[in-house]
Amino acid sequence: MANFKVGNEIPEDYWYQQKKKFVRDANFYFWDDPYLFKVGQDGLILRCVDEEESQKIMWHCHSSPYG
Template sequence: MVKKDAKPRLLRWVLLLQEFDLEISDKAGSENVVAGHLSKLTIEDHGIHDKSGHINEWLKDDRLMEVSSKTPWFADLANYIVSGFIPDEMEPRERRKLRHDAKRYFWNDPHLFRKCGDGMFRIWVSREEGLEIFDRVHNSAYGGHLATSITIAKILQGGFYWASMCKDINYLVK
């Protein structure tokens, strides 16, 4: 690329595409009917051009619009397991429960594992994550609408568990 071709938008694309192993080939206009059709479409100007008529290099999607940070549901448990830290604002009853629960869990970044009743360690997920897993196992094309016990067995075989798993799956399968 020569200096005259080095426009900001082009540079951004070049930097992005350097991460991938790809080959770009050119098709003649008569062979590339999709590009030919798209080039003939009329597009309304949505702030693409500035006052001088030049193309505005700023893209609306180039910025990060929102960052949301939500503390995971198991943060206190993971902090206690890893470092023994208990938040000062916890009540004595909550502290005892945290110490008791920590005996059944271990932390292997980024997952929290729990020793279940059958002696197997499974990834402990939130209810929301569990319902997404259920949806994939039960409702997806590769899952099949299986009965409650078979769906629970498949999720357990996959190595996942959440507190209200049996109750949730029984309700959703019915």
């Protein structure tokens, strides 16, 4: 999704319907360099993170004595 928002690149191996859905779903994302955000159904803005960063976030949230 980040490549599409930055460079308008759609994966080449997608079929027509997949490309159509991809572009439609892209309306819910926006790029604010260097972060990718998604607007949820409830209007909340969520920052997209990669797998490594999400593991670090989860570790910090649950490693405290009260978490």
